[in-house]
Amino acid sequence: MRGGGGMIGRTLVVGAVGLTIALPACSTAGSSVPSCEREGNETVLAAQAVPSATLIPCVDSLPAGWTFAGSRSTNGLAEFWLDSDRAGIRALSVTLTSTCDTSRAVEITAAAPRPGVRIFEEPLSLPPHFQADRFATFPGGCVTYRFRFTTDAPATVALEVDQGLGFVTRERVAGAVRRLGLTLCGAGAPPCPG
Amino acid sequence: MLGLFVVILVGLGLSESLGGMLERWEARQLAGLAELRTGWLTQAMLAVNLLASRWTIRTVRWGTILALIAVRRWRHLLLFLGSLFAAELIAYQLSIGITRPRPLGVVILAPWNGYSMPSRPVAGLAATGIGIAYALVVPGRPRAVAKWTTGVVVGMLVFARLYLGVDHPTDDLFGMIIGVSIPLVAFRWFAPNDVFPVSYRRGKAAHLDVGGRRGQAIREAVRDQIGLEVLEIKPVGLEGSGGSTPLRLKVAATDDEPERYLFAKLYAKNHVRADRWYKLGRSILYGALEDETPFGTVRRFVEYEDYTLRLLRDAGIPTPAPFGIVEITPEREYMILMEFFAGAVEIGESEVDDGVISDGLAVIRAFWDAGLAHRDIKPANLMVRDGKVLVIDVFFVQVRPSPWRQAVDLANMMLVLAVKTDAERVYRRALEYFTPEEIAEAFAAARGVASPTQLRSVLKSDGRDLVNEFRAMAPPRAPISIQRWSLRRVVLTFEVLIGALIVLSLLVSNWAVFA
Numbered sequence: 001m002r003g004g005g006g007m008i009g010r011t012l013v014v015g016a017v018g019l020t021i022a023l024p025a026c027s028t029a030g031s032s033v034p035s036c037e038r039e040g041n042e043t044v045l046a047a048q049a050v051p052s053a054t055l056i057p058c059v060d061s062l063p064a065g066w067t068f069a070g071s072r073s074t075n076g077l078a079e080f081w082l083d084s085d086r087a088g089i090r091a092l093s094v095t096l097t098s099t100c101d102t103s104r105a106v107e108i109t110a111a112a113p114r115p116g117v118r119i120f121e122e123p124l125s126l127p128p129h130f131q132a133d134r135f136a137t138f139p140g141g142c143v144t145y146r147f148r149f150t151t152d153a154p155a156t157v158a159l160e161v162d163q164g165l166g167f168v169t170r171e172r173v174a175g176a177v178r179r180l181g182l183t184l185c186g187a188g189a190p191p192c193p194g
Numbered sequence: 195m196l197g198l199f200v201v202i203l204v205g206l207g208l209s210e211s212l213g214g215m216l217e218r219w220e221a222r223q224l225a226g227l228a229e230l231r232t233g234w235l236t237q238a239m240l241a242v243n244l245l246a247s248r249w250t251i252r253t254v255r256w257g258t259i260l261a262l263i264a265v266r267r268w269r270h271l272l273l274f275l276g277s278l279f280a281a282e283l284i285a286y287q288l289s290i291g292i293t294r295p296r297p298l299g300v301v302i303l304a305p306w307n308g309y310s311m312p313s314r315p316v317a318g319l320a321a322t323g324i325g326i327a328y329a330l331v332v333p334g335r336p337r338a339v340a341k342w343t344t345g346v347v348v349g350m351l352v353f354a355r356l357y358l359g360v361d362h363p364t365d366d367l368f369g370m371i372i373g374v375s376i377p378l379v380a381f382r383w384f385a386p387n388d389v390f391p392v393s394y395r396r397g398k399a400a401h402l403d404v405g406g407r408r409g410q411a412i413r414e415a416v417r418d419q420i421g422l423e424v425l426e427i428k429p430v431g432l433e434g435s436g437g438s439t440p441l442r443l444k445v446a447a448t449d450d451e452p453e454r455y456l457f458a459k460l461y462a463k464n465h466v467r468a469d470r471w472y473k474l475g476r477s478i479l480y481g482a483l484e485d486e487t488p489f490g491t492v493r494r495f496v497e498y499e500d501y502t503l504r505l506l507r508d509a510g511i512p513t514p515a516p517f518g519i520v521e522i523t524p525e526r527e528y529m530i531l532m533e534f535f536a537g538a539v540e541i542g543e544s545e546v547d548d549g550v551i552s553d554g555l556a557v558i559r560a561f562w563d564a565g566l567a568h569r570d571i572k573p574a575n576l577m578v579r580d581g582k583v584l585v586i587d588v589f590f591v592q593v594r595p596s597p598w599r600q601a602v603d604l605a606n607m608m609l610v611l612a613v614k615t616d617a618e619r620v621y622r623r624a625l626e627y628f629t630p631e632e633i634a635e636a637f638a639a640a641r642g643v644a645s646p647t648q649l650r651s652v653l654k655s656d657g658r659d660l661v662n663e664f665r666a667m668a669p670p671r672a673p674i675s676i677q678r679w680s681l682r683r684v685v686l687t688f689e690v691l692i693g694a695l696i697v698l699s700l701l702v703s704n705w706a707v708f709a
Contacts, residue, residue: 041293048296074307181218182298192301193228
């Protein structure tokens with residue numbers, strides 16, 4: 001009886017420790033969503049990644065079936081990606097860089113979401129496995145939207161998610177940082193040391 | 195220290211005003227440092243920052259891994275890899291949990307990746323340096339030098355990263371704490387110096403160093419607890435022993451006895467752990483072959499061996515006379531003392547005639563008649579003196595063993611004797627003590643791991659197929675399976691598989707972080 005209890009206890013401990021360790025490793029999402037509602041640390045980090053960018057891409061409210069899956073920022077690049085229950089895993093990645101190559105894309109004038117932003121599109125393949133690149137260029141930066149559907153979802157799914165994405169201005173992020181008594185270096189900010 | 199730092203961090207996180215104050219203070223320090231920037235110094239700092247580059251760290255780590263493989267130090271290799279993985283994983287998970295941006299208010303001059311706290315490059319370099327110091331460098335002055343070198347190198351990296359504005363001071367401090375503490379605790383806990391010393395001399399991992407403070411403690415303990423003066427401590431028979439540290443003690447003459455030798459076995463907590471893992475492995479691989487319940491403490495270890503020595507002596511089996519138990523460090527290290535068979539030689543180095551064969555077989559008969567099994571019959575545990583076989587290392591003795599285990603003892607003894615003579619001669623002598631059916635059962639049971647590793651290795655180098663020679667002489671008997679299935683075995687196997695899967699999934703999901 002005692003041995004059995006010990007065995008069950010050990011199994012529970014192994015399971016609990018395993019889950020405790022494994023769960024965070026599986027969840028890169030959560031608090032790291034770059035929300036358009038607030039100027040969180042993930043948005044500040046994205047602004048630091050591309051100091052010249054005057055706009056930072058963010059997530060407004062995702063349509064049903066789309067989920068935030070992960071993000072990464074490194075000097076020169078900030079990226080997040082979304083999964084879709086219809087279009088597949090990492091169906092869309094959104095990447096902020098200082099420049100991008102739009103030479104093979106076509107400008108869609110009517111699609112500009114705000115003044116100063118130009119939208120370019122480069123369709124790569126039609127459904128099944130819809131693939132396209134969309135570029136939003138603006139002073140100091142470029143956001144590339146890579147649609148890579150791994151299922152036979154229609155291209156209209158891309159339009160749905162488009163509605164859930166937006167921009168936050170660097171000025172707004174810098175203002176939030178300034179309220180903490182700090183300075184976000186880069187476009188629009190006074191010269192920083194170094 | 196790590197715990198204290200986490201508490202401070204949580205406190206700062208909970209208190210916005212405190213956190214803000216720290217942020218502003220750190221920003222001021224970094225801004226002050228940025229004022230010092232000059233062209234040549236920046237170039238120098240960028241060069242120093244290459245210490246944290248992926249390729250530098252990879253090269254050093256792969257070099258260490260290859261060196262550890264070359265010197266076959268598997269425990270240290272496992273700990274090195276495990277502590278690096280843990281340090282990288284913890285640093286990464288904390289960074290995405292804390293989500294601290296890079297320093298604000300200064301221009302960042304060096305490449306960076308992800309959130310800043312804790313500093314993953316600093317944690318990675320520190321863990322690598324400390325790991326090398328404990329896995330490859332011998333304890334003492336060389337290890338101290340290695341640790342100081344790591345400190346200087348990591349210190350240079352920290353200064354460079356602060357100068358370049360890529361980390362906050364607290365990021366680097368936190369990174370250093372993670373990078374130093376994890377391998378330090380891992381090596382000190384799982385491969386303590388005195389039990390698993392890094393040495394480039396030959397020796398077994400389970401053997402304790404008996405010089406220095408431990409040697410002094412042994413002398414004092416034997417004097418105080420047994421009343422004997424130890425003149426010399428010498429490790430003996432290390433090749434044949436993996437579960438303890440066997441010693442020969444020279445003790446001073448007393449009123450009743452002249453100066454003489456005693457045999458001693460030193461046990462420590464690592465032997466308890468090794469026994470636990472050994473039995474767990476056996477339970478998974480073979481099931482409940484026999485009693486696989488592990489010992490809970492070192493004290494139980496020596497108590498059991500002392501008991502078996504007395505039991506065998508009472509049964510008339512030629513084993514060393516027990517001299518008692520000595521406590522070296524309470525609950526951590528104990529030593530059992532027994533008679534030293536002066537003038538006896540290991541059976542493998544002795545001449546084996548018909549008398550020795552008969553005596554060896556009679557010993558097994560005595561075990562059977564007393565309802566006991568030795569369970570570790572091999573050349574290293576059989577001594578010969580004046581044509582008589584003496585049995586040592588009775589730690590594995592089992593009372594009322596299964597017939598299978600007793601049969602295995604017989605087969606192992608016959609094999610040991612046949613290696614020095616021939617199978618037919620041993621078989622003929624065995625018939626004086628055992629029936630042909632009993633011998634047939636012995637060789638039906640003696641399969642694979644039923645024989646100790648040393649005996650299997652001796653048989654292999656002998657070249658003859660002695661097992662089959664015995665089987666051919668004995669009546670036909672179907673082989674006895676050593677596989678036993680039970681709920682316990684299934685649950686244990688399940689636990690180990692789940693553990694392995696978790697480790698594997700962690701490795702796969704964090705490979706980029708680790709590699």
